[in-house]
Amino acid sequence: MAKKKKPMLKIFLVFFMIEIILVFLSGNFTRQLQIGFENKRFVLRNIEFHYDLQEKITEEFQIDEYHRQKSIAPNVYGSEKIYDLFKRIFGAPTALGTFQLLRMILIVDIVLLFMALYIRKHLLARPSKSQLIFELIYTSLEEFVTETLGKEKANYTPYIVTLFIFIWACNMIGMIPIPGFMEPTRNLNVPLGLGFMVVIIVHFTAIKAKGAWKHIQNYINPVKNPLFLLDIVGEMSKVVSISFRLFGNILGGAIIILVVSSLVSFVVFPVGLNLFFGIFVGTIQAFVFTMLALTYIGVEISE
Amino acid sequence: MDLTLAQGIVKASALLGAGLCMGMGALGPGVGEGFVAGKACEGIARSPENASLITRTMLVGQAVSESTGIYSLVIALLLIFST
Numbered sequence: 001m002a003k004k005k006k007p008m009l010k011i012f013l014v015f016f017m018i019e020i021i022l023v024f025l026s027g028n029f030t031r032q033l034q035i036g037f038e039n040k041r042f043v044l045r046n047i048e049f050h051y052d053l054q055e056k057i058t059e060e061f062q063i064d065e066y067h068r069q070k071s072i073a074p075n076v077y078g079s080e081k082i083y084d085l086f087k088r089i090f091g092a093p094t095a096l097g098t099f100q101l102l103r104m105i106l107i108v109d110i111v112l113l114f115m116a117l118y119i120r121k122h123l124l125a126r127p128s129k130s131q132l133i134f135e136l137i138y139t140s141l142e143e144f145v146t147e148t149l150g151k152e153k154a155n156y157t158p159y160i161v162t163l164f165i166f167i168w169a170c171n172m173i174g175m176i177p178i179p180g181f182m183e184p185t186r187n188l189n190v191p192l193g194l195g196f197m198v199v200i201i202v203h204f205t206a207i208k209a210k211g212a213w214k215h216i217q218n219y220i221n222p223v224k225n226p227l228f229l230l231d232i233v234g235e236m237s238k239v240v241s242i243s244f245r246l247f248g249n250i251l252g253g254a255i256i257i258l259v260v261s262s263l264v265s266f267v268v269f270p271v272g273l274n275l276f277f278g279i280f281v282g283t284i285q286a287f288v289f290t291m292l293a294l295t296y297i298g299v300e301i302s303e
Numbered sequence: 304m305d306l307t308l309a310q311g312i313v314k315a316s317a318l319l320g321a322g323l324c325m326g327m328g329a330l331g332p333g334v335g336e337g338f339v340a341g342k343a344c345e346g347i348a349r350s351p352e353n354a355s356l357i358t359r360t361m362l363v364g365q366a367v368s369e370s371t372g373i374y375s376l377v378i379a380l381l382l383i384f385s386t
Contacts, residue, residue, distance in 0.1 A: 057384075058384075061384070062384065241370060244370070244373065244374060244377060245366075245367075245369075245370045245373055247377070248370075248373035248374065248376050248377045249369075249373055251377075251380070252373065252376045252377075252380075255380070284362055284363075284366050285366065287363065288363055288366040288367060291363055292367075
């Protein structure tokens with residue numbers, strides 16, 4: 001392994017060293033090495049570029065606001081043609097953030113769907129590697145479900161596993177370095193929708209377990225439950241706490257990555273930051289969301 | 304950008320509020336997470352065979368107790384970017 005030559009790595013390292021040297025030679029951090037094609041000619045030069053952190057954050061996180069201020073398309077769609085197509089179909093571009101969100105959710109869904117179809121088609125008695133990974137996820141989460149809800153309620157496992165895999169894929173897709181790729185969970189609408197779904201399923205479970213009238217009495221009858229107003233507020237705060245936790249972690253991580261990597265002029269830091277804020281925090285938050293949903297369901301069943 | 308005096312005062316107080324909000328909001332989660340990590344260390348020292356279970360529970364508990372800090376982060380971001 002050590003003797004194997006890696007030419008791509010060497011080329012990358014050489015460019016990296018050149019960029020570092022140029023950055024330090026230029027004296028300030030407003031210059032950047034530009035490599036690529038321009039007018040069908042290969043260019044390699046040291047350009048000075050205007051960099052404004054506030055502007056960058058606005059472009060990245062408030063696309064509609066950026067468009068209103070600058071009246072040019074933000075650089076998140078890859079090419080102008082896709083943006084023009086959006087504009088022709090939907091009219092005035094006041095919902096660019098929504099388009100981006102919908103596109104990212106569609107990408108996540110399509111990836112998960114194709115993965116599921118592929119694994120279903122290649123199911124084996126002696127499992128392959130990809131099948132093993134999914135079986136590991138399924139069995140470990142099934143263990144949690146049977147521990148919390150009991151053996152006879154194991155039919156909640158598919159919902160829990162889907163929730164975990166969806167949130168995990170959403171958090172991971174922001175790692176891919178393509179312009180405009182973002183975590184769908186960075187937008188508040190996605191965690192809020194997932195949180196509402198969790199609370200609806202919790203109440204559905206409670207009605208199924210205890211009966212509708214007995215469950216509703218908890219929230220309207222002051223004789224049976226003197227603190228019924230607090231319980232109603234508690235149901236609201238369940239949604240808020242479970243969704244804002246996911247949203248705040250992902251958004252805060254994204255903003256910290258952007259700010260710190262602009263401070264070091266995108267040289268070396270983002271890799272380590274992506275490891276922590278992307279992979280570690282993303283996995284932990286997906287797990288926490290799933291566990292909290294499971295705990296909410298378990299409380300209603302055990303009463 | 305050109306700001307009038309009133310807009311400048313609003314912006315300045317929003318930025319000040321964001322800093323205060325983040326600083327005070329990070330106190331509680333910091334103390335709580337450190338406490339949880341210390342207790343987990345004690346537990347692992349007492350029974351090293353349960354280390355993986357204790358670590359997993361500790362991470363989940365820390366992520367839950369971190370949420371108040373996350374709320375203050377959201378409020379600070381709202382103060383910075385929406386005024």
